Amino acid sequence: MENHKIKVIQHSDIEGLAISPALCVEWARGAFLQKDEAQMPAKLSVHPQGEDFITTMPCLLPAHHGRQYFGVKIVSRIEGQMPIINSNISLYDAATGKQLAIIDGNWITAMRTGAVAALAAETFQTTGTDNYSMMGLGNIARAVALCLIAVNSHRHINIQLLRYKDQAEQFVERFSNFDNVSFSIIDDKQEFVSHSDVLISCVTLAKELLFPDNSLFRKGITVIPVHMRGFQNCDFFFDKVYGDDTRKIQDFKYFSRFRQYDELHHVLQGKNPGRVSDEERIISYNYGLALHDVFFAAKIYEMLQDSSDGFFMTKPDKKIWL
Numbered sequence: 001m002e003n004h005k006i007k008v009i010q011h012s013d014i015e016g017l018a019i020s021p022a023l024c025v026e027w028a029r030g031a032f033l034q035k036d037e038a039q040m041p042a043k044l045s046v047h048p049q050g051e052d053f054i055t056t057m058p059c060l061l062p063a064h065h066g067r068q069y070f071g072v073k074i075v076s077r078i079e080g081q082m083p084i085i086n087s088n089i090s091l092y093d094a095a096t097g098k099q100l101a102i103i104d105g106n107w108i109t110a111m112r113t114g115a116v117a118a119l120a121a122e123t124f125q126t127t128g129t130d131n132y133s134m135m136g137l138g139n140i141a142r143a144v145a146l147c148l149i150a151v152n153s154h155r156h157i158n159i160q161l162l163r164y165k166d167q168a169e170q171f172v173e174r175f176s177n178f179d180n181v182s183f184s185i186i187d188d189k190q191e192f193v194s195h196s197d198v199l200i201s202c203v204t205l206a207k208e209l210l211f212p213d214n215s216l217f218r219k220g221i222t223v224i225p226v227h228m229r230g231f232q233n234c235d236f237f238f239d240k241v242y243g244d245d246t247r248k249i250q251d252f253k254y255f256s257r258f259r260q261y262d263e264l265h266h267v268l269q270g271k272n273p274g275r276v277s278d279e280e281r282i283i284s285y286n287y288g289l290a291l292h293d294v295f296f297a298a299k300i301y302e303m304l305q306d307s308s309d310g311f312f313m314t315k316p317d318k319k320i321w322l
Contacts, residue, residue: 007101007310009300014107017303021115021143021150024296025122028115031295032244032265037062038291042247052078057290060094061298068094071294073105083139085109089297099313101301105293108300112292114143116244117224120284121198122151123267124242124275126220129197130155135162135210136202137171140226144200145171149181160184162192190216198222206230222275223283231283239280242267248287 039060045053057073075087087105092098121132132148134141145159161168161183168185175181186192193199193216201224203210210230211217214237223238225231235241235254241261243249255261264284267274275282 003312003314004098005310006099006313007301007305007307009101009103009304009309011104011107013304013307013309014104014300017300019111019300021111021118021146022153024111024115025119025147025151027296027299028112028119028292029268031289031292032119032268034062034295035263035265035289035291040245040289040291043290048078050079052076054078057293059290059294061291061294063094069100069294069298070094071290071297073109073290073293073297075105075109087293089293091294091297091301100305101297101310103297103300105297108293108296109288110139110143111147112296113140113226113286113288114145114147116286116288116292117144117200117226118147118151119268120224120242120264120286121148121200121222123264124222124282124284125198126222126275126278130157131195131197132157132159133162133192133196133199134159134202135164135192135200136204136227137161137164137167138202138204141200141202142171142174144202144226145175145181149175149178153180156180156182158182158184160186160192160195162189163187194218196221198224200224200226201230202226203229209233217281219279219281221281223281225283225285228285228287234281234283237281238283240275240282242274242282242284244286244289249285252285 041058043055043057045055047053054076060070070092071089073087073089077085087109089103089105091101093100161171163185172183193211204227206229214233223231223234236257239259241258242264244264262272266272
């Protein structure tokens with residue numbers, strides 16, 4: 001029998017690394033720049049009941065420094081589990097097929113999502129803007145804010161929050177120790193959107209349009225619907241739409257009605273100019289890529305590969321074993 005050690009990387013192990021939000025944004029950018037070389041089959045989902053799902057997300061990263069990683073993220077949304085959206089990532093050495101690690105995916109999911117949203121904002125916002133708007137103020141929104149604050153560490157920014165229950169107050173308290181950000185809390189939805197330069201929505205469930213009055217979206221606005229919900233009216237009249245992966249975005253109901261469409265990584269590569277005018281309305285749909293999950297997982301594995309936590313997997317070492 002052959003055995004090899006598989007690392008187990010817990011949520012607390014990742015938190016203990018104190019990975020900076022600024023580094024997360026650089027990882028997100030680096031992964032996007034490798035997208036054309038990676039192999040990333042489409043996500044596959046099953047639906048046990050109601051709104052619940054279990055989704056499998058594979059990705060083979062391009063070889064780098066003599067090693068090539070393959071990873072699979074399994075993310076589930078099951079009513080009653082805590083957290084309600086939960087994930088784990090299995091990481092493999094693509095050259096040998098050996099499993100390297102089982103990694104808790106919750107921190108990775110939150111921070112890669114926040115990093116991509118902040119990167120999209122930085123890429124598409126109008127010249128010199130320092131005003132951001134956020135709604136849906138849970139864990140993902142906090143990750144977005146951490147990354148926004150990090151990429152704007154050289155200047156002061158303002159973030160307006162749409163009030164919902166006491167979430168906005170809790171949000172402000174969470175970021176009270178950061179000195180380069182100020183917050184305001186807005187009660188009125190129309191005022192909120194009409195004063196938005198960069199609108200980032202982390203609302204997880206929207207069964208209808210969040211802002212059906214198209215006139216509220218000022219010229220030059222950038223909209224980033226992190227969970228894709230509630231902005232389908234923008235598909236018709238926004239000047240440009242960008243996405244993280246066309247294979248999923250092309251399934252959107254109004255994809256054929258987009259005025260201009262391209263992928264975000266083409267802008268980062270310099271193949272597409274992105275925003276060319278401060279008058280353009282732009283929406284950025286980032287569905288979430290296994291590319292980022294596996295890229296983050298590989299980086300974290302390399303940071304922790306010399307630690308001792310893990311278990312040994314025993315497997316047959318003969319071609320004929322039965």
